[in-house]
Every structure is written in C-alpha cells, then in structure tokens.
Amino acid sequence: MKIVLIGSGNIATHMGKAFMHTGHQIVQVYSRTLANAQALAKLLNSTGTDSLEAVVDHADLYLLAVSDAVIPEVAAQLPQELEGLVVHASGATHIDVLDKFRHAGVIYPIQTFSKSVDLELTETPFAVEAREPADTSTLITFMSAISNRVFEGSSEQRMAMHLAAVFANNFSNALFQVAYDLLAQHDLPFDLIRPIILQTAEKVQNNEPRAVQTGPASRNDQNTINKHLQFISSNPDWQSIYQKISDLIVKRKENNSEN
C-alpha cells in the first residue's frame, strides 16, 4: 500500500516505522512544521511537506495522526476527492469526523507511545472501525500484519477503551510522579519504588485488579489513612486524590461484601 502520514508525532513515528517494516511505502509525510515532516520522512525514506494542499491524491491510505483537537480542521483542509481510505488513530474521536471522505475509518492502538521508547507493536491491541464493511475488512487485513490483536470496535467502545487507558496509563503515571515527588522531599530516590511499580503491573497480567488490591484503604485502616493524610497536609491536591481513591477502594470492598 501507498501511505500518507498526516502528522509527525509519537503515533505517526511508531506507525510509520511499522508500516515500512511490513513492506508498505510511505509516499509522503505532512506536518505543519516542515522540519518535523522532513525529519520523519527521512527516517521512512519518504518526502515531507507542510502543505495540506500538496498532499498527493493517489495513496491507498491516509493516516491522520495529529492531536485530537485538530483532526476536524485537518480533515476539512484535505481534498474531498481522495480515493484512498482516510483513517484517524484517536480513541476519543468519532468516525463521523471523517464524513466528507468516500472511504473513512479508524485504527486505534491501545498503547502509550513515546518517541524515545521503542515498542514492539505485535501484542498491541488495535480497534478498527470503518464506515463500509469492505473497508473494515481491508483495515483488519492490513493491520493484522502489524499486530496479532486486531479487532472491530465501535466509536462508543473506542471511547470506553480510551478512557480505560487514560485511567490505567496516564493517571497511574501521574501517581508515579506523586510518589517521585514525595520521595524527593525526603531525600529518597525514585529507584526505591520502581520494583513495586513493576510488580503492580505484573500482578494484574493474570489477575483481576480487585483480587490483588492491598493497602490501608483495602483494609479500611482509617488510622493509617489519617496518618497519611496528616503527612501530606501541606499538599491539598495530593490529599484530595488520596481521599477520593481511598473512598473508592473502601466503597468497592463494602459492595463486594454485600454480594
């Protein structure tokens, strides 16, 4: 397939590499910053442009890998006559945003991408959606060369997956940073907490999270909870997050025991 990448960020980079490694040709890379377009294009044996009007019209697939916020604007500026499949990769964006194109779809990877962190996509789940069933089949076949875990998911299911990923990835990472800051305040290195972070992630690979929940809230140990809240009394944001998540754990336990 001939592929045009619209965007030069984390997703465009990781997907572009995967497309190239599975034998496809990246015919063009667009970014509003020409240097970024050219840098990624160089990596992918392609050419860069900063003009949406200059995007070639003969590709088989156009991947819109830009920030969610600008997908509608970029879609509006692309030529309506594109023959190829136009897809975005956004979890929180409805397929309808691509309504003007003859062939529209979504390939949503449930994964976290950082430019600096290399990633094997084989085990990354991809939720695929297209307006036309024939296009769904095309996308499933196409993506199956990259990942073993390609499946069809509706726009609503994709929103649920995206939100689940935000809780499980973005938010837990934000809590890791709280741990980092807490340790730093007491002259302790983050290294102390790295093994438990890995162990926490490994535990839920074979268990439902609630089955391996531990900690003061899970024992409804209000004495320890109060000590903790007191310990971070100078940081109301941390206190409030501590209280809310502890309440959730306590409430969940109570609901379980009632069943």
Add this chain to the structure above:
Amino acid sequence: MKIVLIGSGNIATHMGKAFMHTGHQIVQVYSRTLANAQALAKLLNSTGTDSLEAVVDHADLYLLAVSDAVIPEVAAQLPQELEGLVVHASGATHIDVLDKFRHAGVIYPIQTFSKSVDLELTETPFAVEAREPADTSTLITFMSAISNRVFEGSSEQRMAMHLAAVFANNFSNALFQVAYDLLAQHDLPFDLIRPIILQTAEKVQNNEPRAVQTGPASRNDQNTINKHLQFISSNPDWQSIYQKISDLIVKRKENNSEN
C-alpha cells in the same frame, strides 16, 4: 538466627520463606487463629501457636508482621523480657511503638505481597531502622542475605516511602480496576488494557514519570477531557477522580513551563 513470626499473613509468609531459604530457623509462628499459625508453621518446618503468652523467649529475632492497627496491642501483650530483637515491618508505624523492648527495630520492604503471587525478594528495597546502632548493623547484615537493596531509613522517611508506595501501587491498582469496570460495561475484556499497563510500568523504570506523561490532560486538551467526563456522567466517583488527577497533570505542566 532463631526467628519467631508474629502473624501469618502475606508479609509473614513471604518473609518466613526468605528467612528459611537463607538458613535461619523459624522456631515459632503465632497467629490469633491457630489453624493459620499451624498452616504457615507447617510450610516453614516450625510450630504454631495462638497464644502470645506462649511465645518463646529465647529467639534472636521477633518479626511482628500483623496489621498496622494491632501492632501496639500485640507489642503490649508480648513479654517485656524478650532478649532478642523485636522488629515490625510496617511502613506507617513509628519505631516508638516497640519502646518497651530492650532491642527494637524495623525492617520495611517496599514491595506488594499477595499470598498467591511468588516473589523474588533479591531486588526488593528494605528500609531498616533500630533504636541502637549495634542493632541497626545486625539488621542490615541479616537482611542483606535476602536483598541487595538494604539501607537505613528513619521513621519519617519510612512514612514517605509507604505513602509513595500507596500512590504508586495501591492507587494505581485501584485505577486499573476502574479500567476493568469501564471496559466490562462496554463488553470489552480487560486483556485489551494489560499491555499498556505493563508498558506504563516499564517506561518509568528508566525515566522520571513526568518525562513520559501522555494523554489529554498532559496536552491540556479540554475538549477530550470534557468528552470523557460526559462519558462517565453516571459515575460521580470516577468523574471526581478523573477531574482531580487531570487538574494535577495540567497544573504540573504549567509549573514546568514557568520554570
């Protein structure tokens, strides 16, 4: 060393095994439930008791591995004349709670223990504290046979480590369960989110969390944030946690850019 385990839960089990495997003798296991004491004692070639008065007085080390809430009560009931070192393993409990004993200390593992999940303790950090410097040395030497990462830490530092572990482990696990429930509501399996959970934990093994923070809040993408909040409008607890952690991420980014 001759060791008495006070408690038969996750920590007593994992530590007891580690003590046995490094050549020590578990002379007794106490639990208020005799069957639990006997079950763990059997595993450790030891004998069980449910009477604190029956605890032998000639051991070198007494490990109080009971719930934080009952440590003071159990300490009060143990004979004052114990010659050996009496230690607890609690992150949130001050060493002072063992004041009545001649030799008092703490060995705090920064790790999450589940009975059903086997664990290699070699890389688990242990924060050690004792009232007397000689006892600190004894504990450091003793624990270094089990872990490569034994260090001295004050009661205040231990509280910081414990709280950091609560944020990084207990709370992120609670968020994994939110993800589980969200997916289940939309007929999607938790398996979809397991790779991203592992990737999130692996990313921070070599990075500061803030350096790999992604997601709508990290981009201050209020449009997506509002879509997400709308999507979980039937669950005010989830909404509130979503809002608090997103605010924290946004605020942190703003502080960074000001620097």
